[in-house]
Amino acid sequence: MIRSLQSLVALLLFVGVALAVALWSLENIRWEEPACPRTVGHGFQDLRWLETGGGPAATGAERLLSRPNFGATPQAARDLESGVVDERMISTLLTVSEDHGICVQTFKEGHRFLPGVEDGPTIPEGYGDAGGLPNTHYFGRAADIYQIHGEPVEDNGTRPAVLEVGQTLGAIPPQNRPDQIIGPPDWTNRLNYPREAGWVPARDQLQLHKDHLHLGYRDEASTNNRL
DSSP states (O other): OHHHHHHHHHHHHHHHHHHHHHHHHHHHHHHHSOSSOTTTOOGGGOGGGGGOTTSSOOOHHHHHHTOTTEEEOHHHHHHHHHTOSOHHHHHHHHHHTTTSOEEEEESSTTOOSSTTOOOOSBOOTBSBTTTTSBOTTTTTOEEEEEEETTEESTTOTTSHHHHHHHHHHHHSOTTTSOSEEEOOHHHHHHHOOOGGGTBOOOHHHHHHTTTSEEEEOSSSSOOOOOO
């Protein structure tokens, strides 16, 4: 009897140590190339994904927030949690974050085209030639990605990982793909996708987006993609 209890205790200790080592290893894998800095992203630190088993199916936003490859600033996470973000955008980010670590800085909350100018339904005059056009951020239909695999988008537009994000976007069916895809000039030029596929090649917009990728849906329920 005593020997059986000793064996059981030894087994439980072994399982506990093995579980601790496994979780430590997973955390190190998660943050080897973080989607966002530890202090701002949800990612692996948000363990709600462990609570979904046996309960109601997780929403797209919950799945995204708990995905190890996805990071978000607190303001972006709040938009996801409050339901502000368009479901098509959530689906796109789920697709991209399957294989790529990404950090979203803004959806709607905190977004500014011009310093000190409050966002409204239209892009303010002075923001290149886009002034007066609908503001997809205001309607929760846009996302700004500033980091990919822990590296800034700025000055890294032709790095393989950043180009692969563009290729992943290009592989999304046209009817589901954002029709407002803007990034650094070198990224856009290397990928060479046309406007009909959702990319915005306007020179002034490329310069304004040299430090991040902007993904947006111009219309509420459809896209203008033709390819």
